Structures are given as C-alpha cells and as structure tokens.
Amino acid sequence: DMSSKTIVENLQSFGLKRVLDYLDNDPDKNIPRILDWVEKFDKEGIVKGQLNLIKNVFTEQDSNWYKLAKSLWTDIDDDVRKTIFENFIINATILGIKKQEKVKAEKNCNVPWAILFDPTSACNLHCKGCWSADYGKSMNMDLDTLDSIIQQGKKMGTYMYLYSGGEPLVRKNDIIKLCEKHNDCAFLA
Numbered sequence: 001d002m003s004s005k006t007i008v009e010n011l012q013s014f015g016l017k018r019v020l021d022y023l024d025n026d027p028d029k030n031i032p033r034i035l036d037w038v039e040k041f042d043k044e045g046i047v048k049g050q051l052n053l054i055k056n057v058f059t060e061q062d063s064n065w066y067k068l069a070k071s072l073w074t075d076i077d078d079d080v081r082k083t084i085f086e087n088f089i090i091n092a093t094i095l096g097i098k099k100q101e102k103v104k105a106e107k108n109c110n111v112p113w114a115i116l117f118d119p120t121s122a123c124n125l126h127c128k129g130c131w132s133a134d135y136g137k138s139m140n141m142d143l144d145t146l147d148s149i150i151q152q153g154k155k156m157g158t159y160m161y162l163y164s165g166g167e168p169l170v171r172k173n174d175i176i177k178l179c180e181k182h183n184d185c186a187f188l189a
Contacts (some may be wrong), residue, residue, distance in 0.1 A: 035054060
C-alpha cells in the first residue's frame with residue numbers, strides 16, 4: 001500500500017518477507033538466526049525487549065511457549081502464517097514501531113502500537129456479568145468511521161487492530177471488508 005508506506009519501507013518489507021521464506025525451510029534452526037539478524041537490524045533498540053523474550057522462548061524447547069510458537073508451522077496454513085508474520089511482525093512491529101517513533105518525535109505525542117475499538121455495542125450472547133448488556137444494541141460506528149480509524153492509524157505506524165464490543169462479529173461483513181481493504185494490518189476480534 002504505497003499511500004501508507006514509503007519506498008524504503010516497501011524495500012525493507014520485501015527483504016523481510018524473503019527472511020520469512022528462509023524461516024519456513026527449517027524453523028528450529030533458522031528462528032535463532034533470524035532473531036540475531038533482527039537484533040542487528042534494530043540499531044535503535046526499539047524491539048530489544050520483545051526480542052529477548054522471544055529468544056528465551058526458543059532456548060527452552062520443552063516449554064509450552066516453544067510448542068505454541070512451533071505450532072505456527074504444524075497447525076496453521078502456510079498462507080495464513082505468512083500473512084500473520086508479514087502483518088504482525090513486519091508491519092505492526094518492525095516497520096510500524098519505527099514509524100511510530102518518528103511521529104512521536106515530530107508531533108510530541110504518544111502513538112499506540114495497537115488500537116482497540118468497538119464497532120458495535122450489540123451482542124447476540126447473554127453472558128452473565130458482561131457489561132455489554134448495559135449499553136443496549138443501538139451504538140454502532142459506520143463502516144466509513146471504522147475505515148477512517150484504520151487509515152489514520154496506518155499513517156502513524158499502527159498496523160494492529162483489536163475489535164471489541166458488544167460482539168464485534170455481529171458486524172462480520174463490515175469487519176471482513178476492512179480486513180480485505182487493509183490487508184497489510186493484523187486484526188483480532
């Protein structure tokens with residue numbers, strides 16, 4: 001998406017995608033190598049804390065965290081895994097954080113790594129203790145507003161979006177449209 005990424009970011013993204021292809025060849029052997037490479041790439045130390053956590057996970061191959069991470073290669077479709085990695089690791093983390101730091105410095109403000117928003121207060125469930133029932137079913141953000149939030153976020157370097165609610169999948173068709181339009185972002189509901 002040329003409107004939200006610079007040419008340099010697109011080149012970096014292309015290079016990082018090739019790294020992910022390398023990773024798929026032998027994750028056990030190549031994950032530690034890629035982590036070392038990312039550490040060298042991260043000259044400003046922006047993702048140093050996250051890298052250290054990931055490195056710890058991959059040194060303990062009997063741990064549940066290692067098994068969970070490894071399941072990305074054993075339990076998830078290849079294309080889905082690549083999309084998750086591109087949007088979450090490359091866009092939301094590596095490139096996004098750099099863009100966020102630049103905007104923070106220019107505008108002297110905080111920029112969120114992720115944006116949590118409620119497309120609707122409606123819910124088709126009736127869970128005990130849930131606050132959603134107190135707000136009724138009438139509050140909804142229209143599709144253009146939801147789209148605008150994502151466009152503004154991407155300009156600041158935010159590529160991670162969490163839908164809450166109500167039950168966000170009451171708006172499933174709109175959510176899918178947004179995911180298709182902003183296919184460089186990571187979305188959770």
